[in-house]
Amino acid sequence: MKTIIITGSTSGIGLGIAENFASAGYNVVLNGLGKPDEIEATRARVADLGAGEVIFHGANMLKPDEITDLVKTTRDKFGSVDVIIPNAGIQHVEKIEDFPLEKWDAIIAINLSSAFHLIRAAMPIMKQQEFGRIIAIASAHGLVASPFKSSYVAAKHGIVGLMKTVALEGAEFGVTANAICPGYVETPLVSGQIADTAKARGMSEEDVISDVILKAQPTKQFVTVEQIASLALFLASDQAAQITGAALPMDGGWTAQ
Ligand code: NAD
Numbered sequence: 001m002k003t004i005i006i007t008g009s010t011s012g013i014g015l016g017i018a019e020n021f022a023s024a025g026y027n028v029v030l031n032g033l034g035k036p037d038e039i040e041a042t043r044a045r046v047a048d049l050g051a052g053e054v055i056f057h058g059a060n061m062l063k064p065d066e067i068t069d070l071v072k073t074t075r076d077k078f079g080s081v082d083v084i085i086p087n088a089g090i091q092h093v094e095k096i097e098d099f100p101l102e103k104w105d106a107i108i109a110i111n112l113s114s115a116f117h118l119i120r121a122a123m124p125i126m127k128q129q130e131f132g133r134i135i136a137i138a139s140a141h142g143l144v145a146s147p148f149k150s151s152y153v154a155a156k157h158g159i160v161g162l163m164k165t166v167a168l169e170g171a172e173f174g175v176t177a178n179a180i181c182p183g184y185v186e187t188p189l190v191s192g193q194i195a196d197t198a199k200a201r202g203m204s205e206e207d208v209i210s211d212v213i214l215k216a217q218p219t220k221q222f223v224t225v226e227q228i229a230s231l232a233l234f235l236a237s238d239q240a241a242q243i244t245g246a247a248l249p250m251d252g253g254w255t256a257q
Contacts, residue, residue, distance in 0.1 A: 001025065001026070001027055001051070001052055001078075002025075002026050002027070002080070002082040002083065002236075003026060003027040003028075003029070003052075003074060003078040003079075003080050003081060003082050003083070004018075004021045004026045004027070004028055004029065004082065004083040004084070004085065004236070005029040005031065005057075005070060005071065005074055005081060005083070005084045005085065005118070005122075006018050006021075006028070006029070006030065006031065006084075006085040006087055007031045007032070007059075007061060007067075007070075007085065007086055007087050007088040007114060007118060008031065008032045008061070008087045008088025008089060009028075009030045009031055009032055009085075009087065010030065010031070010032030010033060010034040010038075010039055010042060011032060011034070011187065011188055012185070012187030012188055012189060012225065013087060013137055013182070013185060013187060013225050013228055013229075014031075014032065014085070014087040014088070014137070015042065015046075015225075016225030016226060016228065016229045017085055017087065017137075017225075017228070017229045017232050018030055018046050018054075019046055019049055019229065020226070020229035020230065020232070020233050021083070021229075021232075021233060021236070022046045022047065022049040022050040022052060022054060023049045023050050024050065024233060025050050025051050025052055026050070026052045026082075026083070027052040027053045027054070027055075027078050028046060028047075028052060028053075028054045028055075029054075029055055029056075029057055029070070029073075029074050030042070030043055030046065030054060030055070030056045030057070031056070031057050031058070031059055031070060031088070032088065033060075039056055040056075043055070043056050053078075055077065057069075057070045057073055057074070061088045061109070061110045061114035062106065062109050062110060062114075064113075064117045067114055067117040067118050067121065068117065068120075068121045070118070070121075071084075071118065071121035071122050071125070072121070075125055080125070080129055081122050081125045081126065081129075081132075082126075082129070082131060082132065082133065082236075083132075083133040083134075083135065083236045084118055084119065084122050084132075084133075084134050084135075085135050085136070085137065085232065086114060086115030086118050086119070086134075086136045086137070086159070087136075087137040088110055088111075088114060089110060089111045089137070089189065090106060090107055090110050090111065090189070091107070091149070091152050091189055091192065091193050091196075092107060092151065092152070092196070093148045093149055093193055093196040093197050093200050094148055094196070094200060095148055095200065096148075096150045099150055099151065103151065104150070104151045107151035107152055107155055108151060108154070108155050108158075111151075111152065111155035111156065111159070112154075112155040112156075112158045112159055112162070115136055115159055115162060116162060119134060119162075119166055119177075122134075123166070123169070123170070123175070126170065126173065126174075126175045127170070127173040127175060129174075130173055130174040131174045131175070132170060132173070132174065132175035132176070133175075133176055133235060133236045133240075134163070134166060134170070134175065134176065134177040134178070135177075135178055135179075135180060135232050135235050135236065136159050136162070136163050136177075136178070136179045136180070137179075137180055137182070137228070138156045138159045138160055138163075138179035138180065138181045138247065139152070139156045139181055139182060140181050140182065140183045140216075140249060140251040140254045140255050141153045141156045141157075142156035142157055142159055142160040142179055142181050142247060143157075143160070143181055143247060143249065143255045144254070144255050146216075148197070148200045148201075156181075159179055160179045160181070160247045163177045163178055163179045163245065163246075163247070164177075164245045167244040167245030167246075168245065170244070171244060174241075176235070176240065176241065176243060176244035177244060177245065178235055178243060178244060178245070178246045178247070178248060179246070179247045179248070180228060180231055180232065180235075180248050180250060181247050181248060181249045181250065181251060181255070182223050182228050182249075182250050182251060183216065183217050183222075183223050183249075183250065183251030183252050183254045184213050184214075184216070184217060184222055184223065185222055185223045185224065185225060185228065186222045187225070190213075194208050194209060194213070197212055216254050217251060217252035217253065217254050218252060218253035218254070218256070218257070219252035219253055220252075221252055223250055223251065223252060227250060228250060231248065231250060235248075
C-alpha cells in the first residue's frame with residue numbers, strides 16, 4: 001500500500017487530492033490549519049473513502065523542523081513515503097509599494113520554502129525506495145504574472161524551477177517531480193482574493209469575477225478540485241514515469257494566450 005503526504009489538505013485543492021488518493025487505496029497523511037474537531041471529522045470522513053489509513057499531522061509550513069517531523073512521522077508509521085504534494089499556500093493581493101513585509105515573507109515561506117523543506121526530508125527516502133512522486137501545486141502564476149501578486153507570482157515561479165531541479169536530481173532514482181499549474185479554482189483561497197482584488201482595483205466583487213477572473217480563462221469556467229486531483233493521481237501512477245520536470249497547466253487556456 002502506498003503512502004501520500006499532502007500539505008494544506010484541510011481545505012480546497014489539498015483536501016480534494018486527499019479524497020481522491022484515499023479512494024484509490026493510499027495511506028494518507030493530512031496536514032493544515034483548522035479547528036481540531038473539524039480536522040478530526042475530516043480525517044474520519046476521508047478514512048472512510050478507502051482501505052488505507054488516514055492520519056493528521058499539524059506541521060506549520062512556517063516551521064522547517066515541523067516539516068521534517070511530518071516526513072519522519074510518516075516514514076515511521078507507514079514505512080514509506082511514496083508521494084508528496086507540496087500544496088499549502090496563502091495569497092495576498094496588494095500594490096508592491098504597499099505590500100506588507102510580513103506578507104511577503106509568509107508567502108515565500110509557505111508557498112515556496114515549505115516545499116523545499118518537505119522535499120529535502122523526503123528525497124533520501126524516495127531515492128532509497130527507488131520510487132517517488134513529487135507533485136507540487138503551483139499555479140498559472142508559476143508561468144505568467146498578474147499585477148498586485150508579487151510574492152505569490154515569485155513563489156510560484158520558484159516552485160516551477162524547484163521542480164525542474166529536483167526532477168534532474170531524482171531522474172536516475174525513479175523519482176519524478178512536476179508542477180501542476182491550475183487556473184482559478186473556487187476554494188476559500190480564491191473567495192478571499194476576490195474581495196482583496198476588488199479593493200486593490202476599485203471594482204465590485206461581481207466585476208472581479210467576470211472581468212478579472214473569468215476573463216483570464218478562455219473557457220470562462222473555473223477549474224474544479226476534482227480535475228486537479230485526477231491529474232495528480234495520474235502523475236503518481238507508473239504510466240507517468242516519464243513525465244518529469246514538467247509544469248502542466250490546467251487553466252482553461254489562460255496561459256495559451
Ligand atoms: P485553501 O485556502 O482552500 O487551502 C490552503 C491550505 O493550506 C489549507 O489547508 C490551509 O490550512 C493550509 N495552510 C495555510 N497556511 C498553512 C501553514 N502555515 N501551515 C500548514 N498549512 C497551511 O486554498 P486552495 O485554493 O486549496 O490552495 C491550495 C494550493 O493551490 C495553494 O498552493 C494555491 O496557491 C494553489 N492554487 C490555488 C488556485 C485557486 O484558484 N484556488 C489556483 C492555482 C493554485
